[in-house]
Amino acid sequence: MEGKSVAGRIHDAIHRLTSAEKRAARGLLGSYPTLGLAPVAEFAQQAGASSATVLRFVAQLGYKSYPDFQRALREELEERSKSPLQRSQSATGQPAGDKNFLDRFVTQEIENLRGSASLIPASEFEEVCERLADTRGACWLAGGRFTDFVAGYMEAHLRLIRQGVRRLDGRVATRADQLIDVKPGDVAIIFDVRRYDPGLVDVSVELAARRAQIVLVTDEWMSPVSRFAKLVLPCRTDMGRTWDANGALFTVVEAVIARTTELSWPTASKRMGSIEGTSS
Amino acid sequence: MEGKSVAGRIHDAIHRLTSAEKRAARGLLGSYPTLGLAPVAEFAQQAGASSATVLRFVAQLGYKSYPDFQRALREELEERSKSPLQRSQSATGQPAGDKNFLDRFVTQEIENLRGSASLIPASEFEEVCERLADTRGACWLAGGRFTDFVAGYMEAHLRLIRQGVRRLDGRVATRADQLIDVKPGDVAIIFDVRRYDPGLVDVSVELAARRAQIVLVTDEWMSPVSRFAKLVLPCRTDMGRTWDANGALFTVVEAVIARTTELSWPTASKRMGSIEGTSS
DNA sequence: TCAATGCTGAAATCATAAATTCAGAGGGGC
DNA sequence: GCCCCTCTGAATTTATGATTTCAGCATTGA
Numbered sequence: 001m002e003g004k005s006v007a008g009r010i011h012d013a014i015h016r017l018t019s020a021e022k023r024a025a026r027g028l029l030g031s032y033p034t035l036g037l038a039p040v041a042e043f044a045q046q047a048g049a050s051s052a053t054v055l056r057f058v059a060q061l062g063y064k065s066y067p068d069f070q071r072a073l074r075e076e077l078e079e080r081s082k083s084p085l086q087r088s089q090s091a092t093g094q095p096a097g098d099k100n101f102l103d104r105f106v107t108q109e110i111e112n113l114r115g116s117a118s119l120i121p122a123s124e125f126e127e128v129c130e131r132l133a134d135t136r137g138a139c140w141l142a143g144g145r146f147t148d149f150v151a152g153y154m155e156a157h158l159r160l161i162r163q164g165v166r167r168l169d170g171r172v173a174t175r176a177d178q179l180i181d182v183k184p185g186d187v188a189i190i191f192d193v194r195r196y197d198p199g200l201v202d203v204s205v206e207l208a209a210r211r212a213q214i215v216l217v218t219d220e221w222m223s224p225v226s227r228f229a230k231l232v233l234p235c236r237t238d239m240g241r242t243w244d245a246n247g248a249l250f251t252v253v254e255a256v257i258a259r260t261t262e263l264s265w266p267t268a269s270k271r272m273g274s275i276e277g278t279s280s
Numbered sequence: 281m282e283g284k285s286v287a288g289r290i291h292d293a294i295h296r297l298t299s300a301e302k303r304a305a306r307g308l309l310g311s312y313p314t315l316g317l318a319p320v321a322e323f324a325q326q327a328g329a330s331s332a333t334v335l336r337f338v339a340q341l342g343y344k345s346y347p348d349f350q351r352a353l354r355e356e357l358e359e360r361s362k363s364p365l366q367r368s369q370s371a372t373g374q375p376a377g378d379k380n381f382l383d384r385f386v387t388q389e390i391e392n393l394r395g396s397a398s399l400i401p402a403s404e405f406e407e408v409c410e411r412l413a414d415t416r417g418a419c420w421l422a423g424g425r426f427t428d429f430v431a432g433y434m435e436a437h438l439r440l441i442r443q444g445v446r447r448l449d450g451r452v453a454t455r456a457d458q459l460i461d462v463k464p465g466d467v468a469i470i471f472d473v474r475r476y477d478p479g480l481v482d483v484s485v486e487l488a489a490r491r492a493q494i495v496l497v498t499d500e501w502m503s504p505v506s507r508f509a510k511l512v513l514p515c516r517t518d519m520g521r522t523w524d525a526n527g528a529l530f531t532v533v534e535a536v537i538a539r540t541t542e543l544s545w546p547t548a549s550k551r552m553g554s555i556e557g558t559s560s
Numbered sequence: 561t562c563a564a565t566g567c568t569g570a571a572a573t574c575a576t577a578a579a580t581t582c583a584g585a586g587g588g589g590c
Numbered sequence: 591g592c593c594c595c596t597c598t599g600a601a602t603t604t605a606t607g608a609t610t611t612c613a614g615c616a617t618t619g620a
Contacts, residue, residue, distance in 0.1 A: 018566090018567060018568085019567085020567075020568065020569090021567095031358055034354045034357050034358045037317050037350075037354055037357075038351075038354060039347075039606085039607060039608085040607070040608060040609090041606095041607070041608090044569095049568090049569085050568065050569040050570080051569080051607090051608080051609085052568075052569060052570090052609080052610085052611095053567090053568070053569075055608075055609065055610095056567095056568095065608080065609085066607090066608060066609085067319075067576090067608085070317075071318075074314050074317055074318060077314050077317075078311055078314045081311075081314075100402070101402075101405070101406070101535065101538075101539050102397055102400060102402065102405045102532070102535050102539075103397050103402075105531070105534070105535040105538060105539075106393050106394065106396070106397040106531065106535070109393060109531050109534075110390050110393055110394070113386050113389060113390055113393075114386065114390070116386070117382055117383050117386040118287075118309075119309050119310065120382060121290070121291050121294045122291070122380040122381075122382065122383075123291075123294055123295045124294065125380070125381070125382045126380075126381070145436070146433060146436055146437070149429045149430070149432045149433040149436065150429070150433070152429045152432070153426060153429035153430070153526075156425070156426055156429065157426070211587095220310050220311075221310070222306065222307070222310065222328075226303065226306070226328065227303075227328060230299070232302075232306060234306060234309075234310060239538070242538075243538050245531070245534045245538075246433075246530075246534070247527065247530055247531040247534055250526075250527055250530040250531075251385070251386065251389050251525070251527040251530075252382070254385070254389075254525045254526070254527055255381065255382050255385040255386070258381075258385060258519075258522075258523050258525075259381050259382075259385075298596085298597060298598085299597085300597075300598060300599090301597095319576085319577060319578090320577070320578065320579095321576095321577075321578095324599095329598090329599085330598065330599040330600080331577090331578080331579090331599080332579085332580085332581095332598070332599055332600085333597090333598065333599075335578075335579065335580095336597095336598095345578075345579085346577090346578060346579085347578080347606085347607095
């Protein structure tokens with residue numbers, strides 16, 4: 001009873017409802033779930049009933065109050081907009097043991113990429129790249145347990161196109177030493193996805209104290225580091241129940257690298273020329 | 281101005297928002313449109329800002345009041361569910377006319393992902409995962425200049441689900457020492473994209489001599505390592521003239537990790553439990 | 561037709577959410 | 591490094607929306 005969808009509850013309860021209450025039910029089903037998100041008065045008017053009736057209707061469905069009912073609708077809506085992979089898996093009941101695994105994974109990842117692109121405002125993306133192409137300050141990178149490799153990948157590329165790139169390694173002990181060199185106006189790129197690394201918050205506090213500008217690359221649930229960040233690039237990582245995937249982070253990083261290279265081509269091309277032929 | 285979608289207005293306005301207002305904007309984009317349908321206080325809390333800031337943010341978007349803003353969201357939602365073309369997120373927001381850099385990049389990357397999925401036979405993918413789920417032999421990883429970070433990312437995940445994972449670091453000097461431990465039946469995952477790393481061919485020769493089974497992750501032009509490989513996962517990396525992108529490699533690696541984890545769940549879950557701390 | 565029952569909505573009340581204010585913090589410029 | 595100006599969120603006020611009440615109306619059964 002508790003965990004049922006609102007529409008489900010309506011169907012269960014509809015015979016118990018009085019005729020005016022049924023009007024409310026029909027109204028809601030007719031433009032579901034929007035009408036339920038409106039104020040009671042509007043719901044009532046649209047459904048052709050009084051506010052009091054709508055309230056009684058909502059009570060019949062088992063909700064403690066109208067706001068409580070609205071919360072249920074919102075949660076449902078939120079749930080619905082989540083990953084198709086999750087739903088298809090649980091819907092078919094397949095333990096996903098078949099040969100389509102890669103296809104399904106890739107399909108979901110494509111959704112995440114699209115989602116990320118629309119989550120990131122163009123101006124934000126551009127600002128990040130411009131900031132990176134400006135080589136007056138140094139550029140620091142740090143990541144969490146897994147994202148540290150993405151940070152490393154970015155570092156390796158950034159080193160080709162600009163000077164002053166340094167990575168903060170994961171060992172807490174040495175971080176203090178490294179942070180000593182941070183100057184106001186430096187830029188710091190932090191990678192943090194859930195479960196968020198508390199150490200990165202500490203680092204960010206310190207970076208903020210030293211007036212570095214923090215660029216945060218994170219997931220849709222937003223690392224707490226965002227409080228300190230000047231710029232944020234949120235990426236979709238949700239892959240359904242079990243997994244999060246960082247593919248979108250990686251691609252956004254590649255896009256930043258590509259764009260930054262474009263922006264700093266005069267400088268970068270010389271640099272790359274001189275590094276060329278040097279082995280790693 | 282009047283008839284614009286809320287998401288569109290956010291993108292238009294984001295550059296003139298103050299930083300706390302941006303947090304509100306990001307919060308809303310992150311769970312769109314649900315968060316905006318919640319009361320101000322909840323919106324504020326979820327987005328990590330104060331109610332006052334959320335109200336100012338809404339005013340910046342050009343709405344007369346918070347209820348006015350919510351009405352707009354509801355109408356949008358209603359509109360979307362009525363329209364026969366159910367097209368998802370990409371429909372929200374921009375007129376899709378002139379595409380910005382990130383959009384173009386992501387679009388291209390999506391092509392690469394699709395291409396990779398069709399380039400890799402399902403049976404090949406499945407065999408790789410089964411081979412990795414079989415923990416009788418050790419598992420070695422090595423990558424090139426940039427792909428080494430992808431190897432590192434994979435190593436970090438594989439360590440969670442199985443024993444005997446080791447990475448060959450890039451220094452030629454120490455490689456011989458590390459390779460001494462390779463036993464027949466071990467599996468080695470090599471990452472190599474163009475410009476191919478000659479060192480990796482050397483490593484592969486040695487690995488082959490020691491009867492290790494080589495899994496090669498490469499690009500569509502095929503690393504020379506493929507001569508020694510038992511299994512190959514080719515990925516599309518082409519981004520047009522200047523760039524290659526390794527996003528597809530990364531995603532294929534994540535798919536392999538996910539599938540391998542599924543296959544070895546009985547073992548892996550215990551391991552992950554004892555290591556504590558699982559997500560990316 | 562006349563009770564009896566209980567449904568309904570207008571109006572009154574109450575609660576909660578929105579809007580405003582303002583003191584203090586933080587950031588940017590000189 | 592200091593000052594000024596803008597931004598921020600806690601506290602307060604205002605407004606709006608949720609809830610309750612109750613008189614009247616409809617329906618049902620005798």
